[in-house]
Amino acid sequence: MKHREPKAATSAVAFKAVSDRKAVPDRKMNASRRTPYLQGQIDGLCGLYAIVNAFQLMFPGTFTDEDAWELMVNLCDAISPKFPAVIWKGAGVEDMVALFKAASQYALEAKHLKGTIEVTRPFANRRIDRVQDFWGELGAWLEDGVRRGEKRLALIGIGYPDNHWTIVTHIGARSVTFFDSWELKRLALRQFTVSNDVAKSNGGMHKLDTRQSFLIARKAAPSLRR
Known part of the structure; x- marks a missing residue:
């Protein structure tokens, strides 16, 4: 912000x-x-x-x-x-x-x-040139959690024009769903770009800072693990 x-x-x-x-x-x-x-x-x-x-x-x-x-x-x-x-x-x-x-x-x-929670940053040192690749990989990770019965979320950084941290709960075929402190609920995937220039020259576009992504998974408490 x-x-x-x-x-x-x-x-x-x-x-x-x-x-x-x-x-x-x-x-x-x-x-x-x-x-x-x-x-x-x-x-x-x-x-x-x-x-x-x-x-x-x-x-x-x-x-x-x-x-x-x-x-x-x-x-x-x-x-x-x-x-x-x-x-x-x-x-x-x-x-x-x-x-x-x-x-x-x-x-x-x-x-x-x-x-407890386990936090990882698999995108921290990777360059992603297509926003579709990011959403695809993140969506697959979230869906894998559903299949395993493991609660998973992603905290992502949205750059221009928002400069905002938010929680992603689900990625569908056309949109991404948030649980957000600004009451942001859902945006179309096509509204995101990894290019700052594209975001600045196209109204309604959001720059996605893929390296600023934290994946969060719930794990059993140490005393409950086998």
Whole structure:
């Protein structure tokens, strides 16, 4: 996301509100939520929200609003040196690596979730020239998870004009489905390109940063593995 740069003092107050557990009273214990947590309209925290929303889908029935709050606090702590600037600049790739490390640790320690996550980056060092190849490979990986009975999601980075991290839940023949902090639900596959020039010269096109993709799979908790 692109944002106007606010005063640091204002952002510092915002970070304190996120870090201080007492800042949000009366947290509900809701483990049946089926809608994504939404970020503010003028912040760049989509990366953090994407991870929290991924947990909601990965651990249905056990991941509560209380857990979402605790996970968000852990994520903020993981990249605390980047505050307050991350609030309006957003999280970069290396920030996301640190955030996923913290999220994985949270899943290990939260025994009631009854599972952990495995995060991989198979596209990180690969050049993909055709967006169809990316969607095809990612879609096959997601479908393989369905066949195996394994929950799988992908967190992807959309570049120009959005600059946004989001969660992909399904890739069909013509469209991709999201679980998103901007309430983005579905876009046609033909609306994406791997070319920044094409995205800038064609209205309605989105630049896909394929190397900024994190594949997330739910795994059994260590004590439950055989």
